[in-house]
Amino acid sequence: MSEIKIIDVKRSIFEDNTADADRLRQELKEKHTFLLNIMSSPGAGKTTTLLALMKILKDRLHIGIMEANIDSVVDTKTMLNAGVEAIQIHTGGMCHLDADMTRQGLKELKSENFDLVILENVGNLVCPAEFDTGAVKNVTILSVPEGDDKPLKYPLMYEVCDLLIVNKIDTLPYFDFDKEKVIQYAKMRNPNIDVIFISAKTGEGVSDLANWIEKHVEDWK
Amino acid sequence: MSEIKIIDVKRSIFEDNTADADRLRQELKEKHTFLLNIMSSPGAGKTTTLLALMKILKDRLHIGIMEANIDSVVDTKTMLNAGVEAIQIHTGGMCHLDADMTRQGLKELKSENFDLVILENVGNLVCPAEFDTGAVKNVTILSVPEGDDKPLKYPLMYEVCDLLIVNKIDTLPYFDFDKEKVIQYAKMRNPNIDVIFISAKTGEGVSDLANWIEKHVEDWK
16 A cells, blocks of 8 residues: 555635636636546545545546545545545534635645546534635435435535535435435525535446436536 | 524624633533533434434433434424424534534424424535534534545544544444444543543444433532
């Protein structure tokens, strides 16, 4: 396993994060690098989904991963063990990343070498939605055991996301989760949101997700 | 169903939240009211656990519930439908409650009428752990589908809690979750933390949890 690179990012010096995020997107555009920001509750399956995606996308795109956590390196270890290029970002206790913190991570990852950089944001349905990271697209994962009512309770997360991934659909028989309702609630927050149902564990639906990502990466070039 | 009382709480005017939380605990002590703060990720089962607890505790203690959410009243509706006294606290987009916001809720609930007030905090493993609400005891719920590694990734939550409830143990056969490991990781963050395994759905373990709470409420009087 490669050595784990840990970046301790500092809070942004920019007062206007939104303007800085727009600058970062422009920088990425010039380098033909697509940044995808993945957000979810703790334990919704961000890391497992990335591993499942890598199996399909690694031969189609050059991909780097940034794992953001308050502490620990377990997710980055998992990625490196799977042969994926990844770095660990530690947020120093903060519940989100802003655009400048993201920029610090991209620099260390040497993002100009990649078609696609995926940021696995801090597990949290509130704060990460409030800060534009400079990503080209924002994605949220909701897992079946969490319940179909999350778009009602965490509105901003669904408003800012381009795609809702519903994960752990292999566990649908064991939970009271209504697929139609979750689409309805998510569209109530954002009529343009796409919804893809997957099981990162069994692989069901993951090729649809890979195609969604690849299409947007190609559009960005 | 009773009318739903919604409190829009304002950010605290106190710079020193910790000192204010100590003041609030003293006020609660004088009124013989025990405040329990329940925290977890979104979807770990806070509301379902409370409903299961109410069945056991409602004849033993006089209990009021404060449901804190960024938006929606679904949890409070659930409580009122079950015949539980409850109010809804809206945080105005904030990811946590501080002591003064909690005090505003307690006032509206008329907390002096209750032996036990339970605050269901915003679903979030990061921010709520950073703000002392004035609660006598702090509890966190981790559900089996989230995985046993959460104490590694969200250290502060486990450091500040007196009890870890592991919920949804009826789903253990379907997930890769190690009961011994989660105890080990939680104790690594806080050697004094108690751990109780439950299924709010089937009721398994809930009487142990009810006894834990009742003992602490009696100790406070």
